[in-house]
Amino acid sequence: MIKIWGRRSAYNVQKALWTIGELNLPYEHINIGGNVGGLDQADFLAMNPHGRIPVLVDGGFTIWESNSIIRYLCATYSQNHLWAELPTRRSLAERWMDWELATFQPDFLALFWGFYRTPEALRNDQDIQHSSERCQRHFNLLDAHLASQRFLAGDEFTMGDIPIATSLYRYFNMGIQTPEIPNVRRWYDELTKRKAYRENIMIPFDELYGRQTF
Ligand SMILES: N[C@@H](CCC(=O)N[C@@H](CS)C(=O)NCC(=O)O)C(=O)O
Incomplete structure (x- = not known):
């Protein structure tokens, strides 16, 4: 199951959530950042040393940077639809x-x-x-x-x-x-x-x- 960290109002988190929605993927959302805080916690920094959202974990593999997350999701799950092989x-x-x-x-x-x-x-x-x-x-x-x-x-x-x-x-x-x-x-x-x-x-x-x- 894909897990994504980051408040839904954050521009860069929205990009990743939109991509997950396009691909119809089940996911777990963890609300973090903004007035909820938590980005300076050791367990979050262990995933993203920059202390920024979004962060995505899929099958134990961690990715940060929103556009890298989009690329990863489309390459893995879009069957040549949103991601062109050529x-x-x-x-x-x-x-x-x-x-x-x-x-x-x-x-x-x-x-x-x-x-x-x-x-x-x-x-x-x-x-x-x-x-x-x-x-x-x-x-x-x-x-x-x-x-x-x-x-x-x-x-x-x-x-x-x-x-x-x-x-x-x-x-x-x-x-x-x-x-x-x-x-x-x-x-x-x-x-x-x-x-x-x-x-x-x-x-x-x-x-x-x-x-x-x-
Ligand atoms: N270049 C990074 C920027 C990440 C970034 O700055 N995210 C903002 C939200 S858009 C953040 O972490 N803000 C701290 C917070 O929301 O508490 C990306 O695209 O993922």
């Missing part, structure tokens, strides 16, 4: 996963923390503007890419969609101005029809509003 085809998905981690997520989290998780009186409008503009550039780029295909790696849903699309529900609902991105909207609308997306990503996040601690 390296060239798989690279079409993997580039978006790496881009999400290295480029997109730092700007998206700067916006989410600067705007949504900072109490209004403490917000730095200039920083928010800066990260909002950077996010708009990323979303415009995604919009152009999605003009000619249904999903990020082609016309089928793959693991490459998961990391970036995890941000969409919050981006469209956190109360900031978003650019005209009809192709991203169409992609999002399509994802909202997926049960696993609705159950793991489209969940209220107002408990995080104005809360600067994890």
